[in-house]
Amino acid sequence: MKMEGEVRIPSGCAIAAVISKAGNRMSGRMITEAMKPMHDRSNGLGGGFAGYGIYPNYQDFYALHFFFDERATRKSCEAFLKERFEIVQSEIIPTRKIPAITDEPIIWRYFVTPFPSILASMQLDEKEFVARTVMKINTEMKGAYVFSSGKNMGTFKAVGFPEDVGVFYRLEEYEGYSWTAHGRYPTNTPGWWGGAHPFTLLDYSVVHNGEISSYDANRRFIEMFGYQCTLQTDTEVITYIMDYLLRVQGLTLGEAASVIAAPFWSTIEGKQDIQDKQKHIYLRTLFSSLLVTGPFSIVLGFRGGLMALNDRLKLRSMVVGEKGDTVFIASEEAAIRTMEPDAENIWAPAGGEPVIIRVKDGAY
């Protein structure tokens, strides 16, 4: 099979998300159903979901989700993990055999915590250590791919239509306070299990509809900071950019949005609020290489919340609606109506206008 980057497939995509601001747990059934009316936005070459709050019994452990090509790879990878982490649980991720999903790799998960002695000797904090380990496995260990590495969250993805992927992974058996979903229609690259969305690192996950023109410029910049873009899939770079801006640089979500979907200079020039204007000039100047151009609508998942964002020209559709304390986001209103027929305040955020929804403190 030709891998990502070796072939171009011209193509749309579908995204959807739901979050309970009260932290109420919702099964994965609703988000799976949401993808059905948007079926034609995907072509069966990738579907995936991220759920937050789904592993309450292991909430203090990193949940590493793996694809392995064969048993021997899993065994050698496990030996590697055992040198670095305490593994409290190791199990196959339960799936359901359905005709729509075939050729699955070995799909495994480990709940782990890094050995304190290793962290001390490497002088790294826990998250940095886990991120580096994920990068190491994905670049150096042939046939092994970590596709989820956060705490109390997990990504589930496959080649297939998203509504089938949800059934395959038995998402109705999980309960989370937020979910994101993606239906893939690959542009540029072939569909394979690792290339499906969401793309995740630590607690951050990204689902993306669009095509990034600035991919190579963004990649060259972010690779200077230890991130390795191994998939030649544009969404991957957004995940690492968000991790870099939020975790490493300590920017707020709104500031990170202003970096990747920066307003035009003419728009900044016209700003009346001087402080706001200067902040935008600062962010555009300092992180000019992280401006993401080309069409995108994304939902960033993180611990305790979601952020939806369109590119500054709004070249992709995205609508937001709510009902009570639950907020819905999707490429199409039809998906929101499927989740909640009586959703209210349906609106379309402007290009570059981040929509940030948080679960109230203590509820996640």
Add this chain to the structure above:
Amino acid sequence: MTIDAKNAHYKTVNDQLRQAEEDCTIVGCCGQRFIGTGMSHKNITIEGVPGNALGAYLNGASITVKANAQDAVGDTMNEGKIVIYGNAGDAAGYAMRGGKIYVRGNAGYRAGIHMKAYQDKVPVMVIGGVAGSFLGEYQAGGIIIVLGLAAGGKQIVGNFPCTGMHGGKLFLRGRCEGIRFPSQVTAKDATEEELCEIKPYLSEYCALFGYAEPEVMHGPFVVVTPDSKNPYKQMYVAN
């Protein structure tokens, strides 16, 4: 005739529409695309949210949507009428070349992009609320009217309206202070003559959605037109 669209694929819905001899009501609509594509006759009423490209290439039929519509309403429509009681998504009236679109509420980005006109074919789109950025982008003909009703403090149009405009007219109800237009277009107060030209469309809007005509006609109205027949001369090539 009533067509139940619940869990039906768009092809099934459209097949039923085409086979029907009489006017149709589609119930339970949820995201089915291309409804009424190319249809010449019939009145179609939709309950629920229709999918993208509603009434694309519409050729004389009349479509009424009781809810919001998604993206690309009336893409390249040629004749007929589309009435939306809620809001329209992005790119409403995309490359429209005839017929009328009435949106009670707001329109998303790029409403009326590349609208055009030829002889007696003059498309008209009336947006009752506010419009997103890039309104009337590359407009080449036809009439776009934005009323700014129930704007709730929002600006009547987003950024970069009329970018690349080279034909047609765009009317905005309000003073339009603080709105930046490109240098190739002229925005000025609409004349009595120009207001007479759009009065029938405003009357129809009011009749459809129950607004009082004097209130809606009460301006001021700003009209935007391109500066000359070829405002982009030598911008890209010497022609």
